[in-house]
Amino acid sequence: MNWVQLAYLAAALCFILALKGLSTPRYARAGNLVGAAGMALAVVTAFFSVSHNLVLILVAVAAGTAVGIPAARQVKMTAIPQMVALFNGVGGAAAALVALTEFLEVADGGVLFDVATVLTVLIGSVSFSGSVVTFLKLQEIMTTRPVLLPAGQVISIAVAAVSGLLALAVLFTDSSALLVLLALAGLALGVLFVLPVGGADVPIAISLLNAFTGLAVAASGYVLGNTLLIVAGTLVGASGTILTRLMAQAMGRPLTNILFGAFKAAPPSAGGGEQRTVRAGTxxxxxxxxxxxxxxxxxxxxxxxxxxxxxxxxxxxxxxxxxxxxxxxxxxxxxxxxxxxxxxxxxxxxxxxxxxxxxxxxxxxxxxxxxxxxxxxxxxxxxxxxxxxxxxxxxxxxxxxxxxxxxxxxxxxxxxxxxxxxxxxxxxxxxxxxxxxxxxxxxxxxxxxxxx
Amino acid sequence: MIDLLTIFVLAVFVGFEVVSKVSTILHTPLMSGANAIHGVILVGAILITGQAEGGIELVLGLLAVFLATVNVVGGFVVTDRMLEMFKGHKR
Structure with missing residues (x-):
């Protein structure tokens, strides 16, 4: 009997139940607690299945808890979207780092391992930098209007092409330096992707980036050969995809238009000066x-x-x-x-x-x-x-x-x-x-x- | 490898099935709950850090553990805070 795998299976079930609980407000809170319990089980299991650096890991977990809990407790409900964006971003960054580190540790993992690594690093970086820009927009640290760089689309396509080439190069050379470059290209891509999205459309960007982080985590599951990461990441990928689609429907515009077609400035109302009467009441x-x-x-x-x-x-x-x-x-x-x-x-x-x-x-x-x-x-x-x-x-x-x-x-x-x-x-x-x-x-x- | 692919494909279907039943008034908690769940990367971060031989791998691994913990803990706490508010009519 493999207790570790069994514990991971139990955790995966808890995650599914957590999402299922959200089908009605009555069970939603209990579901979330089940999900948290599953997460605790998985983390404790992972902790006891490794042998090195245990104290350092505990310190890092304690530090993360010390940052995460007060942030989540104190955030105002109006500021939830930017908080979610931030948590999403750090998750994406963690996935990219995990894949990068595993790549450094494993000498030669084969083609599939390389493909999964490349995907995790790329998607994780995009998700991280994209989420950070989303946060800055929602927090109104930067403008909420679409930022259109001159030749922005050309730059985006160029960076995407470079990322693609770097990804291929990593597959053939197994070079970790190139993998780091790929991560940087991913960061640039994430920024370029969110900049032109206008304030009202930012929610769509968040849910899409959420799906991205889910996929990055699923891909990292391939890198590590860990089924729990695959299942959990895929669940999140699915939920992000569905939400993105629903939001696009609710705006009555195709997704591509929202992401790439930054709202064309509204045509000035014809005639201009014409005064129309409104009825103001007391x-x-x-x-x-x-x-x-x-x-x-x-x-x-x-x-x-x-x-x-x-x-x-x-x-x-x-x-x-x-x-x-x-x-x-x-x-x-x-x-x-x-x-x-x-x-x-x-x-x-x-x-x-x-x-x-x-x-x-x-x-x-x-x-x-x-x-x-x-x-x-x-x-x-x-x-x-x-x-x-x-x-x-x-x-x-x-x-x-x-x-x-x-x-x-x-x-x-x-x-x-x-x-x-x-x-x-x-x-x-x-x-x-x-x-x-x-x-x-x-x-x-x-x-x-x-x-x- | 085909095993992992099988799991992935089945998980896609489970994901779509479960999430499409989520009540629309709970979409924000759904997103933040899903957000907490992808914090499961913490498991991966612990596994790689636990076999790191020191140096750059250890540093990167610990950074991943830290970030993933923020993701997990923050995600579940904020979701719980939101869901706590969705009470029924009888108060």
Whole structure:
């Protein structure tokens, strides 16, 4: 009986159960703990199956724990995407280092070993540097706009070609110096890959890089002949791939367009100077609208989180519910800064997950919704995405809020949304605009509804 | 080698099967949970460091152990924090 292999098998099962647990919020947390237990089992098993440098390994693990736990404990929920990007990056770097080190230790491992090594080093490096750039963009340390280098595509293709040549050269020469060069080329490739991706599309880059790290880990499993690494890496690769595809669908654009076609600057609205009338309302108007509705839908966007208005929104929703009004939240798949981010932000504010609805849950019954409250969202309710083929966001599935009986649009100003596209909904006669900071407006609304 | 390939192919199918059932409201925890799982590279990092004869291999191996630990520990903790918040209607 090979206890080590058996322990790895148990760990792999734990990982699968962890992912399976996520099919419902009720078992998700338990699933994650099972996954962590599996990881602990695997790590302890690995530790007891080696004989050298044990103390140093323990020190490195302790140091990693000392960095990882406080970072994970303290991160704000709005900053989860950049944290995930960072953890993803260090995982990719670790995979590349593992393959590189194994290559130095093993004299000649054969062709398949070399191929797996080359893949791990390349993909791991791309994932690391790409994740770092993603982090810098999300943390707004660098610009969130697409960075287009002059001849950027030519440079990218050249670096990719060099990487390919280096990879081949490593296969034939077994040279570790060339492998290091390949790692550097991979780092450059990762940076070039993420730079042109615009702020709103960064979530896609994160999920793709997540898939990359998974694949790098799976490839490193070949290098080491370790089945657990193969299984776990592949699971992550699959989940990253699925999420990437779902996100691209939610944006209504093919993946290649998102990654390589950096949003063409929105065409300036023709005519320019033409002033169109909008209807701005007062807090009291909106309070009356809400207070006498039967059904209210809240469509939150990232602006809600930026204004830290989740709690105010939930309080208002509870007040309305206590008046017998049905309140739901319409969550667009791309709301927030990564897939499903808005759900996390609302859950943090104690919004019960049963009230979080998707496009398909909400759109068919939109006609019977009395008031839609759009808070800090814009593009996801823009009818242009549905009706105007010339719109840059045409094809993106949206909430058909223009079909509801009335719409309240809470906005800071008349500035267009992230994609820089004008929103026809603002000029719709059903729409009332409520200008101001989201949190402030919601708090005022709360008082006004109470006074009804 | 064909054994490893078999495992890989089967894992692809298991992965797609399991993940496509994940509830959409849990996509962020899915990503961060998957993130924690690829931290399993820590196992690989320990294995190579445990046979390193010193010098550059030892340094690189230890660096890998450190980075992978950050990945694993941080990933699971942050996922747990998120999932803790997804409570049902009865509070």
């Amino acid at each position: 807090v009291e108007d909106v309070a009356i609208l809400l207070g006498y509705a039967h059904s209210v839908l809240v469509v939150p966007g990232y602006g809600l989180a930026v204004a830290q208005a989740q709690h105010a929104a939930r309080e208002l929703a509870q007040l309305l519910e206590s008046r017998g009004i049905s309140v739901n939240y319409g969550i667009h798949p791309v709301a927030g800064r990564m897939p499903g981010h808005m759900n996390v932000l609302l859950a943090e504010a104690d919004v019960p997950y049963e009230q979080l609805k998707e496009l398909d849950d909400v759109n068919p019954g939109m006609g019977s919704v009395d008031v839609v409250l759009v808070v800090g969202a814009n593009d996801v309710v823009n009818p242009g995405a549905r009706d105007e083929p010339s719109s840059p966001i045409y094809g993106m599935p949206i909430f058909d809020v223009d079909k509801a009986k009335s719409v309240v649009f809470m906005k800071r100003s008349m500035r267009p949304g992230f994609a820089g596209v004008d929103n026809e909904l603002l000029y719709n006669p059903k729409t009332t605009l409520l200008f101001g900071d989201a949190k402030e407006s919601l708090t005022k609304l709360l008082t006004a509804v109470k006074a009804l």
